[in-house]
Amino acid sequence: MSDQLTISAEPRERAGKGASRALRSEGRIPAVIYGDKKDPVTIHVEERALNKLLGTGHFMNSLVMVDVNGEKTRTLPKDVAFDPVSDRALHVDFFRLAKGAKVQVDIPVVFVNEEESPGLKRGGVLNVVRFELDLMCDADKIPDQIEIDVTGLEIGDSVHISDITLPDGSESSITDRDFTIAGVTAPSALKSSEDEAEEGEEGEEGEEGAEGEAAEGEGGEAEGGSED
Numbered sequence: 001m002s003d004q005l006t007i008s009a010e011p012r013e014r015a016g017k018g019a020s021r022a023l024r025s026e027g028r029i030p031a032v033i034y035g036d037k038k039d040p041v042t043i044h045v046e047e048r049a050l051n052k053l054l055g056t057g058h059f060m061n062s063l064v065m066v067d068v069n070g071e072k073t074r075t076l077p078k079d080v081a082f083d084p085v086s087d088r089a090l091h092v093d094f095f096r097l098a099k100g101a102k103v104q105v106d107i108p109v110v111f112v113n114e115e116e117s118p119g120l121k122r123g124g125v126l127n128v129v130r131f132e133l134d135l136m137c138d139a140d141k142i143p144d145q146i147e148i149d150v151t152g153l154e155i156g157d158s159v160h161i162s163d164i165t166l167p168d169g170s171e172s173s174i175t176d177r178d179f180t181i182a183g184v185t186a187p188s189a190l191k192s193s194e195d196e197a198e199e200g201e202e203g204e205e206g207e208e209g210a211e212g213e214a215a216e217g218e219g220g221e222a223e224g225g226s227e228d
Contacts, residue, residue, distance in 0.1 A: 004063045005053050011068060012042040020091070029089050033066060033073055035096035043068055050089055054080070061105050061142055066094055076103050076139065101139045104173055106132040109146045109181065116151040119184035124155040128182045133161070138169035148181065158183035 012019070012030060020030045027047045034040040043066070053059045059077055066073045075094035083090055097103065109131060114120050133146055146166065148159055162178045
């Protein structure tokens, strides 16, 4: 399960672009807490503290306790706006979580036991279709990652969402199809050799057909000559 993160914040007294620029010049990042049928609360957080949380690599999939002057609110980060040039954080949206809430999050997948896949041992390639799974999770049970065991996979085999046992409190947000997560494909060298073999077989069939037609033609000419 993802660790719960904590960040301190202060109320934002003024809104608007000018006020936001002033906060950023002081090393503070504007933010807002909303959701749970309550009024939004505008705040600002320390840029260094925010960057530290962003550096964990799982900020967007973690519970974040926002402490505003001693009043703590359990949230899930929903959006971080970045400057397109400097890549500096400009604004953060925190979604307030109600007790017992379920949240929609993208959880990364990790493949294990690749050495136990006969297809990969033969030189096959693990073709990953989805690097993350779109899941609905209990807010208190958000997993860090989903491990997918590829033991026994042969070339041509695929892993679908129905093949995965998700952690308690998690379910796929996509329910209308049994989508593919990954598959083992043949290496390009093997594909090339197979294509060449197929082309060779087609060529042989063509030659055999041509020889047969030639033989029939010769027989026809001989028959015609006898009639004369």
